[in-house]
Amino acid sequence: MEAQENIPEFTLEALAGQLRSPSGTAGVSVGHTMHESNIAMTRNAFTALGLQEGDHILELGHGNGHHLKEILMSIPELQYYGLDISALMHKEATDFCDAVQLQEQVSFGLYDGRTLPFEDHVFDKITTVNTLYFWADPLALMQELYRVLKPGGLCSIAFVDKASMDQLPFTEFGFTKYDRSHFEVLMSNTPFILNRIPEYTEMVRNKMGQEMTRRYYVAVLQKP
Ligand SMILES: C[S@@+](CC[C@H](N)C(=O)[O-])C[C@H]1O[C@@H](n2cnc3c(N)ncnc32)[C@H](O)[C@@H]1O
Numbered sequence: 018m019e020a021q022e023n024i025p026e027f028t029l030e031a032l033a034g035q036l037r038s039p040s041g042t043a044g045v046s047v048g049h050t051m052h053e054s055n056i057a058m059t060r061n062a063f064t065a066l067g068l069q070e071g072d073h074i075l076e077l078g079h080g081n082g083h084h085l086k087e088i089l090m091s092i093p094e095l096q097y098y099g100l101d102i103s104a105l106m107h108k109e110a111t112d113f114c115d116a117v118q119l120q121e122q123v124s125f126g127l128y129d130g131r132t133l134p135f136e137d138h139v140f141d142k143i144t145t146v147n148t149l150y151f152w153a154d155p156l157a158l159m160q161e162l163y164r165v166l167k168p169g170g171l172c173s174i175a176f177v178d179k180a181s182m183d184q185l186p187f188t189e190f191g192f193t194k195y196d197r198s199h200f201e202v203l204m205s206n207t208p209f210i211l212n213r214i215p216e217y218t219e220m221v222r223n224k225m226g227q228e229m230t231r232r233y234y235v236a237v238l239q240k241p
Contacts, residue, residue, distance in 0.1 A: 033190035037151050038103040039080075048081035048109050051147070057219055059084045059146050061235045062175040065215075066142040070094035075133075075140045075165065077101075078148035079125075082110025086117045098140070099125045100133070131157065135165045143172040149200075150176070150192040159207040163240055172209065172238045176200070178216075181231035197234060209238040 027035065027043070035047045063084075068074065071094050079085075079099040089097055101107050107127050114123045128134055130153055143162055152158050162172055179194035188194060195203070197214060204211045214236040221231050 029187040030190045033187045033192065036187070037191060039105050040103065041105070044103070044105045045081075045109065048106060049083075051080050052083045054221065055080075055147055056084060058175045058177075058217075058233055058235070060088075061217060062144045062146045062173045063088050065173040065235050065237050066144060066171050068092050068095060068142065072096070072141040073139065074098070074142045074144065075100065075135075077143070077145040077162075078106075078151075079110050080106050082106075082113045082123075082125075085110070085114060085119060085123065089119055089122050093122075095122060097123045099123065100128050101125070102128065102130045131161070133161045133165050137164050138167045139165050141167055141170050143170070144175075145173075146175040147177070149174060149195060150182075150188075152193070155193075155203055156206055159203075159209065163208050166240045168240055170240045171212070172240070174200075174236045174238070176234055176236075178232040178234065181229075181233070184229055184231075200234070200236060204236070204238065207238075208240070210241060212237040212239045 035044055036051070039047045066074070070092055073096045076097065076099045079101055082099065085097065089095060099110055101110070104127060107125055111125050114120060126134060143166055149155070166172060176195055179196040179199070182188045182192065182194045200214070201211065214234050216232060216234055218230055218232050220228055222228055
């Protein structure tokens with residue numbers, strides 16, 4: 018969730034729809050804004066996985082993919098697969114990775130937000146940042162993440178805390194908001210072990226140009 022919004026022509030509902038699945042010319046700007054606003058969360062979500070050479074990793078909801086240059090270039094043998102529901106974000110991320118010559122390390126796919134198009138036990142690590150709010154069936158998607166992860170594999174899920182989301186009026190439109198305890202209850206109904214769930218705070222600027230503090234979590238889950 019972007020805490021800095023500079024796209025005033027949107028209604029709150031339209032902005033919420035763009036954040037869920039960016040589209041059209043305006044969606045390109047939304048993709049850039051998301052990347053800039055959320056890069057600290059993204060870095061923390063990847064760092065939490067302890068990435069190593071040779072890892073096969075999956076990211077759900079990569080947005081425009083502009084974070085991949087710094088992350089992938091630091092680990093040359095890492096193989097990355099990005100899945101998104103937005104055809105525009107799929108194209109933006111593919112074009113960006115072509116431009117920065119990451120083609121050998123990345124693959125991208127579109128999916129329906131429910132069923133992961135992979136066989137069982139494919140990935141060493143999985144991450145997703147700011148997508149949890151949009152999952153139609155969180156337990157079913159967690160089961161899918163578990164299925165495609167190798168035994169011993171890690172999954173990091175980064176999400177903004179409900180109280181911080183409540184300060185952003187567009188989150189009234191189609192967002193499911195989580196605080197730590199709500200998330201822990203969700204995870205307790207999955208086969209994952211909740212390894213840790215550190216909390217972060219950062220100063221960000223909201224749509225009205227006001228500074229606000231937002232709290233977010235990077236949950237790290239393990240498949241036994
Ligand atoms: C709010 S943006 C976050 C983008 C980026 N991860 C970030 O934090 O800046 C949500 C992204 O996830 C995608 N998305 C929404 N629901 C999804 C789902 N169920 N599975 C995968 N991607 C999803 C959207 O198309 C968009 O690219």
